[in-house]
Amino acid sequence: MTGVAGGGFGPRDFQLVLLRRMADHQPGLVEDARTALGVSVSAMREVNRRWQARVRSPRAGDAVQRYHAVLGPPQTVLRRRIGDLECEALLWPLPLWPDLRFEVMCGPDGRVWNEWLVRAPGAPGPVLATAGDLRPWSATVDEVARAFAPVTMRDGGTPHRAHLEVTLPGGERRVAEFAWGLLQRVLTVDGEQVTDAS
Structure with missing residues (x-):
């Protein structure tokens, strides 16, 4: 390799x-x-x-070309509709996260809209019902958003970071922080960390 x-x-x-x-x-x-x-x-x-x-680099080409050069051809190519637009999702496996795929979402014009980790097609996702289920590296943005809908997306502050404000079943609000689409930690709305890697 x-x-x-x-x-x-x-x-x-x-x-x-x-x-x-x-x-x-x-x-x-x-x-x-x-x-x-x-x-x-x-x-x-x-x-x-x-x-x-x-x-x-000015010679790097677009993001899709860059990922093809580094990761090879995608394992899976999926068509997805977002509103009235038809998009293309390119998925690559990464050995560190066998149940996930690195997804590059392209718009109809071929430009990259998003790049992050998602659950592999057919792989079972985590059961997310309580704050205790929100463990580091256990879930993706989409999984947390579905489990605790409705959620509010906050500015992640830097590229490839996302923050979701969620309301837990007991009514407590938390902010789930993600890097490259994978859950990293959970904070109170005021920024106090409430989970760790243990």
């Missing part, structure tokens, strides 16, 4: 890019995943530097 040790940029490297964004919220889970991939901290930093250079 091309990637960290070689000159190419492959799926293992891309997983490290996702982990880098998640490290701000779940350093322990990220450390475990990085170790499982057999990559040092310095190598992870270097991969992230190379990814940022690739994204900013």
Whole structure:
């Protein structure tokens, strides 16, 4: 596999890019995943530097071309309707999260609308009924939004982050924070953390 040790940029490297964004919220889970991939901290930093250079390069092409170059052809291509628009969802497997897929959603003009982790087609999702069910890395944005509808989307503050304000069955309001579409932590509406990686 091309990637960290070689000159190419492959799926293992891309997983490290996702982990880098998640490290701000779940350093322990990220450390475990990085170790499982057999990559040092310095190598992870270097991969992230190379990814940022690739994204900013005028020769990089569009986002879809970039993902094809790094991840290969998508495992699944789905047509989805959003209102009156027909969209295309490209899905790639990533070994770190076997029940999830990296999804790139493209609009009718081919431009990328969204890039994040979603549940793999046919894979069972988590049962989400209480605050205790909202554990780090257990659920995707879509799953939390469905389980606690209606929800309010808040500004995530930085690219590839999302915040959902949810109301739990007892009436308590919480903010679920996501990186690349995967749940990282849950806060009170005032910003106090109420869950951790344990």
